[in-house]
Amino acid sequence: MPGSNGKLREISRRTALGALGAGIVGATVASWPRLTGMDIPGRGDNSLSIAILGTAADAAARQRVIDAFAKVHPEIKVKVQAIQAADWKDFFTKILTMVAAGTPPDVVYVATEGAQLFAEKLAHPLDEYLRRDAADMKEYFADVHPSLVEAFMYKGSLFQLPIDWNAANMYYNTSALQQAGLERPADGWTQVDFRNTLAAMRKARPQDFTPYYWTNRLFGGVVPWLYANDTSFLKESKSTGGEWLWDSFYAQDPSRGLRSGGYQWLEPNADDPRVYESFDYLRGLVKDGLGVRPEEGGGNSLVGLFASNRIGMTPAGGYWVEGLHEAGMKEDGFDVQFFPRWRTQRHQFGTAGYAIMKTAKDKDAAWEWLKFASSLEAMRLVFPTPNTTPARRSMVNEQLYAGRGPTHWKVFYDTLDKFPTTGPIPAPPQQAAVETALMKNVSLAVSGDERQLKQALDSMQRDLEIALRRQA
Amino acid sequence: MSTATTGMSTKRRNGAAAKIETTRKQRQRWLPWAFLAPTILGMGLFTLVPIVASLVLAFFRWDIISAPSFVGFDNFAEVVQDPTVRVSFLNTIMFVVVAVALQLGLALALAIMVQEKLPAWLRVFFRSAFFFPLILSAASVSIFMRYLFNEQFGVVNWLLSFVGIPAVPWLTTPAGSAAVVILVYVWQNFGFSFLLFIGGLASIPTETYEAASIDGATGWRKHLHVTLPLLSPTTLVASVMAIINALQVFDQPYVLTRGGPGDSTRTAVMVIFESAFQRLEFGQASAIGVILTLIIMAITAAQFRLSKRFVFYQ
Numbered sequence: 001m002p003g004s005n006g007k008l009r010e011i012s013r014r015t016a017l018g019a020l021g022a023g024i025v026g027a028t029v030a031s032w033p034r035l036t037g038m039d040i041p042g043r044g045d046n047s048l049s050i051a052i053l054g055t056a057a058d059a060a061a062r063q064r065v066i067d068a069f070a071k072v073h074p075e076i077k078v079k080v081q082a083i084q085a086a087d088w089k090d091f092f093t094k095i096l097t098m099v100a101a102g103t104p105p106d107v108v109y110v111a112t113e114g115a116q117l118f119a120e121k122l123a124h125p126l127d128e129y130l131r132r133d134a135a136d137m138k139e140y141f142a143d144v145h146p147s148l149v150e151a152f153m154y155k156g157s158l159f160q161l162p163i164d165w166n167a168a169n170m171y172y173n174t175s176a177l178q179q180a181g182l183e184r185p186a187d188g189w190t191q192v193d194f195r196n197t198l199a200a201m202r203k204a205r206p207q208d209f210t211p212y213y214w215t216n217r218l219f220g221g222v223v224p225w226l227y228a229n230d231t232s233f234l235k236e237s238k239s240t241g242g243e244w245l246w247d248s249f250y251a252q253d254p255s256r257g258l259r260s261g262g263y264q265w266l267e268p269n270a271d272d273p274r275v276y277e278s279f280d281y282l283r284g285l286v287k288d289g290l291g292v293r294p295e296e297g298g299g300n301s302l303v304g305l306f307a308s309n310r311i312g313m314t315p316a317g318g319y320w321v322e323g324l325h326e327a328g329m330k331e332d333g334f335d336v337q338f339f340p341r342w343r344t345q346r347h348q349f350g351t352a353g354y355a356i357m358k359t360a361k362d363k364d365a366a367w368e369w370l371k372f373a374s375s376l377e378a379m380r381l382v383f384p385t386p387n388t389t390p391a392r393r394s395m396v397n398e399q400l401y402a403g404r405g406p407t408h409w410k411v412f413y414d415t416l417d418k419f420p421t422t423g424p425i426p427a428p429p430q431q432a433a434v435e436t437a438l439m440k441n442v443s444l445a446v447s448g449d450e451r452q453l454k455q456a457l458d459s460m461q462r463d464l465e466i467a468l469r470r471q472a
Numbered sequence: 473m474s475t476a477t478t479g480m481s482t483k484r485r486n487g488a489a490a491k492i493e494t495t496r497k498q499r500q501r502w503l504p505w506a507f508l509a510p511t512i513l514g515m516g517l518f519t520l521v522p523i524v525a526s527l528v529l530a531f532f533r534w535d536i537i538s539a540p541s542f543v544g545f546d547n548f549a550e551v552v553q554d555p556t557v558r559v560s561f562l563n564t565i566m567f568v569v570v571a572v573a574l575q576l577g578l579a580l581a582l583a584i585m586v587q588e589k590l591p592a593w594l595r596v597f598f599r600s601a602f603f604f605p606l607i608l609s610a611a612s613v614s615i616f617m618r619y620l621f622n623e624q625f626g627v628v629n630w631l632l633s634f635v636g637i638p639a640v641p642w643l644t645t646p647a648g649s650a651a652v653v654i655l656v657y658v659w660q661n662f663g664f665s666f667l668l669f670i671g672g673l674a675s676i677p678t679e680t681y682e683a684a685s686i687d688g689a690t691g692w693r694k695h696l697h698v699t700l701p702l703l704s705p706t707t708l709v710a711s712v713m714a715i716i717n718a719l720q721v722f723d724q725p726y727v728l729t730r731g732g733p734g735d736s737t738r739t740a741v742m743v744i745f746e747s748a749f750q751r752l753e754f755g756q757a758s759a760i761g762v763i764l765t766l767i768i769m770a771i772t773a774a775q776f777r778l779s780k781r782f783v784f785y786q
Binding site for chain 1: 536537554555556618622623624625641643644645646729730731732733734735738746749750751752753
């Protein structure tokens with residue numbers, strides 16, 4: 001033992017303090033890159049820094065694309081920084097704090113939820129690059145539905161190229177449907193058919209089963225029902241401009257006449273009678289035990305419950321397929337259908353793509369990354385499995401869904417092709433405040449009597465007025 | 473010569489001794505500051521500067537991206553008129569009243585039971601068991617609790633079904649969600665008050681209880697007339713800390729209910745977070761923070777003032 005042979009006693013206090021000091025200095029030097037944040041990808045060198053929502057594993061998964069990009073552009077060094085966040089709102093908050101700290105990334109992967117916030121304040125328009133490289137980009141736009149592109153138009157300029165997207169389609173458990181003695185719903189099923197289906201499911205399985213499970217959030221919550229009923233909680237309008245893009249890339253598209261300079265949500269619309277009607281319909285489902293009172297949270301938490309055959313139907317996008325497959329669901333255990341028709345069969349979708357920051361060190365390099373990331377080669381590397389719906393129509397094919405299902409995977413892209421007015425998540429630059437105003441009143445609106453519903457919608461209207469008055 | 477030499481060396485020795493003494497005194501003077509320096513520096517950088525910054529920011533409009541602009545008391549005026557902010561403060565006060573009462577009551581009752589009724593080895597077990605929730609991350613606990621209290625598939629409703637109680641909509645009704653938030657918060661935090669009370673109980677001399685017994689005090693009377701008065705200094709500390717913590721509750725309601733349904737579980741700190749980090753209104757968030765700080769200071773001052781009436785020191 002060192003203590004017993006007296007060796008420790010030979011160490012003087014001065015030596016001990018010196019060793020401690022040396023240790024502190026050594027540790028400081030060793031951790032200097034972390035202390036100063038120099039180890040953050042792209043900081044302190046000329047790399048193109050790209051921020052994505054996800055884990056370190058997601059960043060690593062992008063490595064194959066980075067390697068492929070390096071072959072085409074060896075002069076551009078790329079570093080991907082994955083930012084883990086509960087949802088897009090938290091992710092945007094993190095990006096904004098990076099901006100405030102003076103260390104913004106050059107390129108950010110932004111979903112519809114933040115598209116207008118970035119377009120208004122942070123992102124650089126792609127117009128000049130698209131005009132310049134129009135010949136190269138024709139193939140991309142020919143493969144991507146204009147609805148997705150329009151979602152990234154803001155005041156006549158395009159800010160992002162859609163890479164992936166998801167519409168709120170209706171997933172159903174095939175065995176639950178069979179137990180209820182029903183066939184696959186028709187493409188044009190209505191909200192009445194939907195309710196009857198839930199009632200039949202409930203009758204067949206009265207216990208330990210929920211016919212309709214939905215969550216309280218901006219995507220896949222109440223909004224698809226509002227869209228189907230030809231309304232929304234915000235008044236939707238479109239800005240002028242954007243002809244340069246539509247005429248260049250979508251001149252022959254049958255839906256060319258529908259396209260604009262981008263969506264605008266400038267006024268609240270919670271006092272619209274159709275909004276009341278839609279909420280009342282959902283309130284009826286909850287009251288009759290056909291649907292749950294919606295809790296807040298992402299759809300991913302439902303994967304396990306759906307895969308264990310405890311949920312009859314739920315709205316979700318193509319991103320669910322891989323999750324259900326990993327949860328052990330057989331490819332014929334579930335299927336997907338369009339959202340039910342009401343006054344219309346307009347669906348809700350969300351899309352995502354890279355945005356170049358105004359502060360980007362080298363915008364030309366950033367554009368090269370965007371262009372490459374939207375190529376067929378890069379997108380095939382990024383989406384080997386159906387954990388989302390690729391923006392390119394040609395990639396949503398038999399091969400992607402082989403061994404995973406669902407049988408009617410064509411529903412995903414058909415949602416855009418068959419319903420070209422299908423619209424994006426209502427996300428003005430004040431999206432965070434708008435989302436809070438919506439979500440905080442939904443549960444109350446569908447959980448009580450008609451008086452409570454009216455009060456909740458009045459409260460939502462007031463909250464939205466305040467939210468839209470706020471500076472973005 | 474030798475006398476002179478001796479005299480010289482004595483003088484030199486005295487001089488050297490005085491010098492050493494001076495150096496020692498000097499060292500003693502700066503040594504405490506050297507030890508305190510990291511804390512003072514840390515406090516200054518990470519506590520005082522943000523406090524002053526947020527106080528200043530309360531008079532500006534700032535969204536991180538654009539330059540701040542001075543707006544005087546506009547932020548305070550807007551905050552006071554905002555119904556969500558008003559409701560969140562009312563919720564917070566209600567939460568503090570119920571949660572702190574439950575937290576202290578539960579902690580005191582369990583501390584007395586553990587201290588009196590259990591053998592020493594079991595005391596150690598329960599001290600650890602009750603303190604354990606406190607070291608868990610509130611966010612993780614809340615995520616876990618969300619699953620437990622799920623109306624359709626949660627374990628809690630499953631257990632209740634065995635005694636014939638129909639599924640309770642815990643997290644989707646105002647009353648249910650408020651109850652769950654309070655329950656989870658109290659479960660996670662009572663361990664700290666419990667330990668304080670255990671310490672307080674241990675410091676009460678056994679002679680006092682013996683004297684009370686001789687005077688005829690038994691059972692709960694003993695606790696009412698001996699334990700509670702002598703535990704009053706601990707109760708003061710526990711209540712001050714519990715109230716300050718409860719006024720700043722955020723994690724549990726944010727993860728469990730996101731403030732809903734409606735505004736039913738929205739708290740003051742949650743509104744600060746939403747204003748600052750979701751709506752990018754840092755000025756308004758600071759204004760709410762300043763108001764909350766003033767409320768906390770006022771309540772704490774009132775507690776200390778009132779304590780003169782009910783706190784007894786041995």
